[in-house]
Amino acid sequence: MSATxxxxxxxxxxxxxxxxxxxxxxxxxxxxxxxxxxxxxxxxIRRGESVGLVGESGSGxxxxxxxxxxxxxxxxxxxxxxxxxxxxxxxxxxTGARRSTWDRVRATRIGAVFQDPASYLxxxxxxxxxxxxxxxxxxxxxxxxxxxxxxxxxxEVGLHDPAGVFHQYPHQLSGGMLQRVLIAIAxxxxxxxxxxxxxxxxxxxxxxxxxLALLRRLRDTHGLSLLLVTHDLAxxxxxxxxxxxMYGGQVVESGPTDEVLRNPRHPYTQALMGVATIGDxxxxxxxxxxxQPPAAGAQMPGCRFAPRCALATPDCTAGPVPVVDLGxxxxxxxxxxxxxxxxxxxxxxxQSGHQPGRHPGRHVAxxxxxxxxx
Amino acid sequence: MSSTQEIRIAPAAGPGSPAGSAEAAQPLLSVRGxxxxxxxxxxxxxxxxxxxxxxxxxxxxxxxxxGIVGETGSGKTTLARATVGLVAPAAGTIxxxxxDIGGLRGRARRDFRRSGQVxxxxxxxxxxxxPDLTVAELVREPLDIAAALSRRERDQRVVESLQLxxxxxxxxxxxxxRQLSGxxxxxxxxxxxxxxxxxLLFCDEPVSALDVSNRNLVLNLLDQLRTDLDxxxxxxxxDLSSLAGIADRVAVFYRGRIVEQGxxxxxxxxxxxxxxxxxxxxxxxxxxxxxxxxxxxxSAADAPTWPAERGCVFAxxxxxxxxxxxxxxxxxxxxxxxARRAACHVAATWRDRLAPDAPHAPHAHKESA
Ligand SMILES: Nc1ncnc2c1ncn2[C@@H]1O[C@H](COP(=O)(O)OP(=O)(O)OP(=O)(O)O)[C@@H](O)[C@H]1O
Ligand code: SF4
Ligand code: SF4
Ligand SMILES: [Mg+2]
Numbered sequence: 094m095s096a097t098x099x100x101x102x103x104x105x106x107x108x109x110x111x112x113x114x115x116x117x118x119x120x121x122x123x124x125x126x127x128x129x130x131x132x133x134x135x136x137x138i139r140r141g142e143s144v145g146l147v148g149e150s151g152s153g154x155x156x157x158x159x160x161x162x163x164x165x166x167x168x169x170x171x172x173x174x175x176x177x178x179x180x181x182x183x184x185x186x187x188t189g190a191r192r193s194t195w196d197r198v199r200a201t202r203i204g205a206v207f208q209d210p211a212s213y214l215x216x217x218x219x220x221x222x223x224x225x226x227x228x229x230x231x232x233x234x235x236x237x238x239x240x241x242x243x244x245x246x247x248x249e250v251g252l253h254d255p256a257g258v259f260h261q262y263p264h265q266l267s268g269g270m271l272q273r274v275l276i277a278i279a280x281x282x283x284x285x286x287x288x289x290x291x292x293x294x295x296x297x298x299x300x301x302x303x304x305l306a307l308l309r310r311l312r313d314t315h316g317l318s319l320l321l322v323t324h325d326l327a328x329x330x331x332x333x334x335x336x337x338x339m340y341g342g343q344v345v346e347s348g349p350t351d352e353v354l355r356n357p358r359h360p361y362t363q364a365l366m367g368v369a370t371i372g373d374x375x376x377x378x379x380x381x382x383x384x385q386p387p388a389a390g391a392q393m394p395g396c397r398f399a400p401r402c403a404l405a406t407p408d409c410t411a412g413p414v415p416v417v418d419l420g421x422x423x424x425x426x427x428x429x430x431x432x433x434x435x436x437x438x439x440x441x442x443x444q445s446g447h448q449p450g451r452h453p454g455r456h457v458a459x460x461x462x463x464x465x466x467x
Numbered sequence: 468m469s470s471t472q473e474i475r476i477a478p479a480a481g482p483g484s485p486a487g488s489a490e491a492a493q494p495l496l497s498v499r500g501x502x503x504x505x506x507x508x509x510x511x512x513x514x515x516x517x518x519x520x521x522x523x524x525x526x527x528x529x530x531x532x533x534g535i536v537g538e539t540g541s542g543k544t545t546l547a548r549a550t551v552g553l554v555a556p557a558a559g560t561i562x563x564x565x566x567d568i569g570g571l572r573g574r575a576r577r578d579f580r581r582s583g584q585v586x587x588x589x590x591x592x593x594x595x596x597x598p599d600l601t602v603a604e605l606v607r608e609p610l611d612i613a614a615a616l617s618r619r620e621r622d623q624r625v626v627e628s629l630q631l632x633x634x635x636x637x638x639x640x641x642x643x644x645r646q647l648s649g650x651x652x653x654x655x656x657x658x659x660x661x662x663x664x665x666x667l668l669f670c671d672e673p674v675s676a677l678d679v680s681n682r683n684l685v686l687n688l689l690d691q692l693r694t695d696l697d698x699x700x701x702x703x704x705x706d707l708s709s710l711a712g713i714a715d716r717v718a719v720f721y722r723g724r725i726v727e728q729g730x731x732x733x734x735x736x737x738x739x740x741x742x743x744x745x746x747x748x749x750x751x752x753x754x755x756x757x758x759x760x761x762x763x764x765x766s767a768a769d770a771p772t773w774p775a776e777r778g779c780v781f782a783x784x785x786x787x788x789x790x791x792x793x794x795x796x797x798x799x800x801x802x803x804x805x806a807r808r809a810a811c812h813v814a815a816t817w818r819d820r821l822a823p824d825a826p827h828a829p830h831a832h833k834e835s836a
Contacts, residue, residue: 302749324678327751374735379683379712
């Protein structure tokens with residue numbers, strides 16, 4: 094798998110598309126004092142599918158996946174919507190779930206890894222002990238079985254000398270090794286869904302590429318569904334079948350990754366393309382998206398991107414902007430979605446992929462052109 | 468390696484200009500043969516053994532941005548710490564504006580540090596900025612330490628510095644770090660760093676905690692500051708793409724050594740060291756262009772182990788390792804590009820040994836326009 098990172102669709106046909114691993118409907122999450130930070134978010138993840146959730150910091154990515162994990166901060170609250178894990182007989186409603194339900198579901202059905210692996214491990218226990226403990230309590234393995242399985246898992250996530258690593262303490266391992274340990278723990282009980290929230294952001298590019306390849310491999314071998322949260326479009330481009338673009342607490346565009354990146358149909362996605370890593374070492378220009386995203390809970394009658402959108406019209410701010418179904422699994426929350434992008438080119442031609450510099454256009458400004466807000 | 472053959476690159480006149488002419492500018496910072504060891508070297512062992520930094524040469528000129536990349540623990544921060552005098556070199560020299568600052572001890576070293584001529588900026592402003600201080604107090608603090616200006620002048624300088632980084636002083640002076648966004652906080656760190664009007668700015672992962680848009684905003688700001696203040700800037704970063712957008716030159720660190728350095732575009736487009744090639748091949752990109760894959764640049768899992776003491780620092784991972792690699796190669800000027808140096812015995816020929824199905828690596832002719 095890792096040899097063909099650019100084409101997650103290559104193995105698509107072989108994969109079963111039956112059923113959803115996760116379905117989120119009309120989710121609304123509020124933080125401190127009822128500020129609505131995530132609003133009207135709906136998406137589904139199919140079995141074996143990897144979905145990328147992208148957006149600027151503060152766009153609601155982390156709150157969305159923390160709601161799915163039942164790990165909202167103390168002031169956070171799910172106000173409305175449904176979160177359903179699995180389908181058919183296995184379906185579990187997670188909204189308002191009791192503690193016992195969470196205990197049953199976490200680790201065994203949903204695993205998670207975050208940006209700062211060290212803070213999720215106990216510094217005074219060996220990493221092997223921590224993985225074995227999970228296998229014993231959640232899987233009912235004996236001490237000996239748990240040890241052997243832990244060593245196997247460490248090997249599977251690419252740790253050299255897995256038997257040696259078993260006896261090491263977190264501080265003795267590098268950030269990349271710790272992230273592998275966390276992934277081993279996260280997948281140890283064969284969950285259906287793995288959520289990775291900025292799990293590679295703090296790592297150097299070589300390790301980042303290795304961890305992403307590992308996640309793709311686990312998806313293929315374990316049939317895992319992946320929810321990959323990142324602010325880096327390039328990471329999604331290389332690893333995800335579908336993409337969800339979040340802005341100001343809402344999903345503003347979604348669809349198959351290749352299509353969305355080749356031909357974005359929301360001005361914010363276009364702007365993100367302009368600041369993304371395009372692998373052009375000769376580019377002597379760093380674009381920024383002018384303006385600031387809305388604060389969590391900001392009351393805006395219309396499109397939340399309007400203050401930063403070059404295409405905004407009075408209609409855009411008059412009332413709520415609905416999600417438009419564009420067909421072929423694509424949606425956009427923009428009144429002009431029908432006029433954006435090259436519709437004729439959808440699916441046909443354009444083999445060359447993205448032209449560097451084609452997307453930024455007028456939606457992105459160089460620092461020289463803009464007044465820096467305080 | 469002889470330090471006299473170090474080739475100087477004139478700083479780029481601005482974005483887009485090729486940083487290639489060999490016009491000699493007087494470097495502000497000139498590091499030669501620098502080694503730093505956190506544990507005292509044991510008697511009779513090679514000096515480089517266990518060194519956090521070994522035999523590093525690096526020049527930075529006023530108005531120039533030099534990027535530093537490399538894996539964790541490779542000595543990047545150690546170079547920054549040595550330059551500001553937080554750790555003493557075990558060998559080598561650090562010349563700042565012609566004076567050897569590496570040899571300063573005790574009071575002289577402290578005085579140099581307090582003068583604020585070299586400033587450090589760190590990754591996470593939430594951790595490095597005291598949460599109890601207001602923006603005004605934070606930006607003012609280095610001026611109080613340097614104690615060079617009158618009260619009034621300091622107040623004036625605080626306002627100027629905030630304006631320099633694009634913040635409205637009125638709006639932010641009384642705020643505390645938590646009341647600012649990530650991008651704003653990093654701009655406050657920059658205002659704080661430039662308040663003493665340093666001549667050299669050392670930024671350690673200044674943007675890795677920021678999203679791409681804010682990342683670019685802060686980097687653009689550094690680009691502007693180097694022009695406005697004729698600053699020499701060193702930026703440690705792991706995002707090659709961002710760095711490529713503003714740095715003139717890049718130095719690639721691996722296990723305490725600078726394994727490659729040169730004009731950034733040429734280095735990234737056509738790496739001379741196998742580790743640099745692995746870095747560029749691993750960088751995520753929205754465009755899936757024809758390029759080397761990381762797998763082509765890794766050694767087989769069962770590759771022989773190499774002598775840790777003398778051998779090339781990259782030999783344990785290098786697919787091109789051969790007998791000669793039992794000795795660490797010195798950093799040498801590339802025959803086809805005098806502005807570049809790499810520390811690999813086969814810098815000019817390893818490409819020929821790539822697996823035959825390899826796409827051709829992009830070559831230098833692309834950028835000579
Ligand atoms: N205060 C210290 N005491 C002892 N060893 C140290 C100290 N600081 C760093 N080291 C060691 O020196 C080597 C170089 O560390 P350095 O911090 O310079 O790396 P770096 O390139 O900045 O890494 P990173 O990307 O993680 O910031 C590492 O092996 C590190 O463990
Ligand atoms: S709805 Fe209007 S303001 Fe919002 S993104 Fe579309 S064009 Fe821009
Ligand atoms: S000197 Fe040898 S081991 Fe080192 S990078 Fe070059 S080929 Fe690889
Ligand atoms: Mg460091």
